[in-house]
Amino acid sequence: xxxxxxxxxxxxxxxxxxxxxxxxxxxxxxxxxxxxxxxxxxxxxxxxxxxxxxxxxxxxxxxxxxxxxxxxxxxxxxxxxxxxxxxxxxxxxxxxxxxxxxxxxxxxxxxxxxxxxxxxxxxxxxxxxxxxxxxxxxxxxxxxxxxxxxxxxxxxxxxxxxxxxxxxxxxxxxxxxxxxxxxxx
Amino acid sequence: xxxxxxxxxxxxxxxxxxxxxxxxxxxxxxxxxxxxxxxxxxxxxxxxxxxxxxxxxxxxxxxxxxxxxxxxxxxxxxxxxxxxxxxxxxxxxxxxxxxxxxxxxxxxxxxxxxxxxxxxxxxxxxxxxxxxxxxxxxxxxxxxxxxxxxxxxxxxxxxxxxxxxxxxxxxxxxxxxxxxxxxxxxxxxxxxxxxxxxxxxxxxxxxxxxxxxxxxxxxxxxxxxxxxxxxxxxxxxxxxxxxxxxxxxxxxxxxxxxxxxxxxxxxxxxxxxxxxxxxxxxxxxxxxxxxxxxxxxxxxxxxxxxxxxxxxxxxxxxxxxxxxxxxxxxxxxxxxxxxxxxxxxxxxxxxxxxxxxxxxxxxxxxxxxxxxxxxxxxxxxxxxxxxxxxxxxxxxxxxxxxxxxxxxxxxxxxxxxxxxxxxxxxxxxxxxxxxxxxxxxxxxxxxxxxxxxxxxxxxxxxxxxxxxxxxxxxxxxxxxxxxxxxxxxxxxxxxxxxxxxxxxxxxxxxxxxxxxxxxxxxxxxxxxxxxxxxxxxxxxxxxxxxxxxxxxxxxxxxxxxxxxxxxxxxxxxxxxxxxxxxxxxxxxxxxxxxxx
Numbered sequence: 001x002x003x004x005x006x007x008x009x010x011x012x013x014x015x016x017x018x019x020x021x022x023x024x025x026x027x028x029x030x031x032x033x034x035x036x037x038x039x040x041x042x043x044x045x046x047x048x049x050x051x052x053x054x055x056x057x058x059x060x061x062x063x064x065x066x067x068x069x070x071x072x073x074x075x076x077x078x079x080x081x082x083x084x085x086x087x088x089x090x091x092x093x094x095x096x097x098x099x100x101x102x103x104x105x106x107x108x109x110x111x112x113x114x115x116x117x118x119x120x121x122x123x124x125x126x127x128x129x130x131x132x133x134x135x136x137x138x139x140x141x142x143x144x145x146x147x148x149x150x151x152x153x154x155x156x157x158x159x160x161x162x163x164x165x166x167x168x169x170x171x172x173x174x175x176x177x178x179x180x181x182x183x184x185x
Numbered sequence: 186x187x188x189x190x191x192x193x194x195x196x197x198x199x200x201x202x203x204x205x206x207x208x209x210x211x212x213x214x215x216x217x218x219x220x221x222x223x224x225x226x227x228x229x230x231x232x233x234x235x236x237x238x239x240x241x242x243x244x245x246x247x248x249x250x251x252x253x254x255x256x257x258x259x260x261x262x263x264x265x266x267x268x269x270x271x272x273x274x275x276x277x278x279x280x281x282x283x284x285x286x287x288x289x290x291x292x293x294x295x296x297x298x299x300x301x302x303x304x305x306x307x308x309x310x311x312x313x314x315x316x317x318x319x320x321x322x323x324x325x326x327x328x329x330x331x332x333x334x335x336x337x338x339x340x341x342x343x344x345x346x347x348x349x350x351x352x353x354x355x356x357x358x359x360x361x362x363x364x365x366x367x368x369x370x371x372x373x374x375x376x377x378x379x380x381x382x383x384x385x386x387x388x389x390x391x392x393x394x395x396x397x398x399x400x401x402x403x404x405x406x407x408x409x410x411x412x413x414x415x416x417x418x419x420x421x422x423x424x425x426x427x428x429x430x431x432x433x434x435x436x437x438x439x440x441x442x443x444x445x446x447x448x449x450x451x452x453x454x455x456x457x458x459x460x461x462x463x464x465x466x467x468x469x470x471x472x473x474x475x476x477x478x479x480x481x482x483x484x485x486x487x488x489x490x491x492x493x494x495x496x497x498x499x500x501x502x503x504x505x506x507x508x509x510x511x512x513x514x515x516x517x518x519x520x521x522x523x524x525x526x527x528x529x530x531x532x533x534x535x536x537x538x539x540x541x542x543x544x545x546x547x548x549x550x551x552x553x554x555x556x557x558x559x560x561x562x563x564x565x566x567x568x569x570x571x572x573x574x575x576x577x578x579x580x581x582x583x584x585x586x587x588x589x590x591x592x593x594x595x596x597x598x599x600x601x602x603x604x605x606x607x608x609x610x611x612x613x614x615x616x617x618x619x620x621x622x623x624x625x626x627x628x629x630x631x632x633x634x635x636x637x638x639x640x641x642x643x644x645x646x647x648x649x650x651x652x653x654x655x656x657x658x659x660x661x662x663x664x665x666x667x668x669x670x671x672x673x674x675x676x677x678x679x680x681x682x683x684x685x686x687x688x689x690x691x692x693x694x695x696x697x698x699x700x701x702x703x704x705x706x707x708x709x710x711x712x713x714x715x716x717x718x719x720x721x722x723x724x725x726x727x728x729x730x731x732x733x734x735x736x737x738x739x740x741x742x743x744x745x746x747x748x749x750x751x752x753x754x755x756x757x758x759x760x761x762x763x764x765x766x767x768x769x770x771x772x773x774x775x776x777x778x779x780x781x
Binding site (some may be wrong): 009010014025056063065067069070071179 | 331335511
């Protein structure tokens with residue numbers, strides 16, 4: 001199954017390389033990886049989608065925590081979270097199809113962010129499922145170019161309040177979270 | 186000899202902030218970390234640091250050992266670190282100097298040995314231009330380091346040096362590399378070393394959960410056939426004594442990993458010696474038959490577990506481990522106790538009931554004696570076989586009052602050493618367990634000897650591994666080190682040949698190996714040496730080696746096609762092993778000792 005992991009790390013040169021290198025070296029299967037700034041200056045935030053079983057996800061969390069520049073890791077798979085992806089899709093248009101494409105976009109609450117006589121660019125935001133299904137809908141018209149951000153995730157308000165990042169409590173929380181992984185075998 | 190939570194030595198050098206060059210900062214940092222010996226090789230990009238070293242070498246504060254190949258600088262730092270429990274330091278130049286280090290760094294990292302490597306780098310203005318002797322050292326070494334740094338700003342250098350030692354030393358030890366640009370070495374800046382280290386992502390000493398300790402105690406207290414599998418962590422945390430207390434209080438037999446040899450004395454009745462691929466049959470059988478397996482400071486390497494799904498299949502597993510990532514990596518334990526063994530073992534001990542487990546111990550002794558009957562043929566040795574050489578080496582070193590350190594290379598002789606040498610305490614044997622690096626023994630022995638010139642250090646190597654790093658004979662002489670060298674010379678890359686014999690239908694491809702005349706070779710380095718071809722010469726030559734001041738080299742020209750048994754084929758379960766054929770083999774630490 002897919003696991004959603006969030007990691008925070010010091011915003012220093014080469015940190016992305018350290019993390020991606022470790023994931024490759026340990027032969028983990030990563031479906032998507034997204035990096036951005038976090039609310040704290042100097043701390044980047046990475047969202048991973050990991051394909052595997054519970055043991056694999058447990059190992060990814062633990063190995064990520066061993067990377068010195070990684071300050072915290074959370075497995076938010078089983079928590080209430082907002083999961084989103086943004087896609088920019090350039091679709092070929094003709095005067096005949098343009099209206100239909102715009103209708104589909106509207107149904108998906110996607111926006112048209114660029115348009116000319118040959119094509120238009122749809123900006124879709126939603127879960128990966130939703131983006132997938134819009135893409136399938138648009139594919140027959142001819143997708144000329146596309147970019148997807150990969151999953152980003154943020155826990156919902158009440159869930160968020162339980163965690164304090166960048167403090168030692170996160171390690172204990174993560175520890176008990178991981179600890180449960182091997183108690184059941 | 187422990188590596189646990191050692192505070193940096195108080196060097197008395199803390200003089201407050203001072204203006205100095207980056208080069209001086211490197212050495213000042215080392216002094217504050219208690220470093221007195223570094224292993225290195227100079228070159229263009231590290232020249233400013235070497236120039237600054239003159240002052241520190243001049244007044245004897247730092248001793249620099251010039252290696253003949255950078256790989257050996259890392260192995261020497263590794264041997265030094267294993268022998269002392271302190272951080273070993275090596276220093277080399279950019280490009281080829283740094284890339285030559287990689288094997289040595291990987292060796293140390295795989296075996297959790299604290300090493301700090303300092304490499305010169307091209308000036309910041311040339312970074313990324315494929316400048317002369319430029320290589321992306323941070324990129325190249327990242328997978329084999331606990332952490333590494335590129336220093337492009339002198340303001341960061343002191344903190345990075347302090348962090349490097351902190352990370353290498355604290356928690357599960359490992360390798361940290363600091364790559365310092367040449368212009369940073371030349372520039373001047375303010376040096377201070379009174380930083381409080383704040384690394385929120387680095388959690389070296391996890392908080393021990395008393396619930397976990399209790400759960401582990403409850404499980405063990407109910408065991409009828411308990412077994413301890415003890416690894417390198419016992420030595421790293423200096424808890425041999427606590428382990429022995431546990432063993433004797435609860436009557437639990439002990440199997441060790443290769444790096445755990447001597448965790449309890451191998452003469453102890455509850456010691457079953459080493460398990461795994463070349464472990465004794467009864468040790469592996471014990472692992473498969475136990476009902477509770479207590480793994481301590483080990484990581485379930487494939488060489489110890491064999492086929493994973495059949496490893497200790499009926500046992501509940503308790504895993505004492507410092508590195509949380511090792512828990513569940515290969516084996517998912519029933520109870521994990523995460524934390525420093527120096528904390529968890531003393532907490533565990535009072536919770537454990539006094540037991541004898543007499544039936545279980547009797548069974549194991551029966552297996553041991555069955556093994557003896559099946560495997561031991563006591564006979565007069567007519568040919569020079571490696572087990573005999575190793576056993577005589579043990580007899581010879583047993584008689585000395587000196588601290589004995591045996592450093593082995595990788596291959597057949599390494600396994601024979603682990604089987605036939607009797608290790609009385611942890612840390613007697615230094616060997617490359619995880620990476621299995623041929624060429625390790627000679628430089629590591631040299632590093633160990635540098636830490637203690639009074640120790641009796643034996644480098645035991647095969648003719649293959651020895652030829653990989655024999656250029657360090659010159660270093661031994663330049664440093665006037667009394668390292669004793671035994672070459673187990675069988676004319677083959679023996680372990681590979683053994684695999685070819687067993688798994689590849691005896692096609693010996695690329696394994697017959699020519700050796701030089703080692704006596705002449707040693708003579709060229711002015712090292713006394715002897716060649717041994719017959720068993721009757723073994724004892725006298727060892728006496729001669731021990732009575733010789735300074736180094737001594739023995740070329741043991743042993744019988745060629747001798748195999749290491751028992752042997753678990755890769756991928757097989759550990760009880761599906763190939764036993765010793767008879768006649769011709771002897772048992773290691775069994776109740777029945779060979780006639781020799």
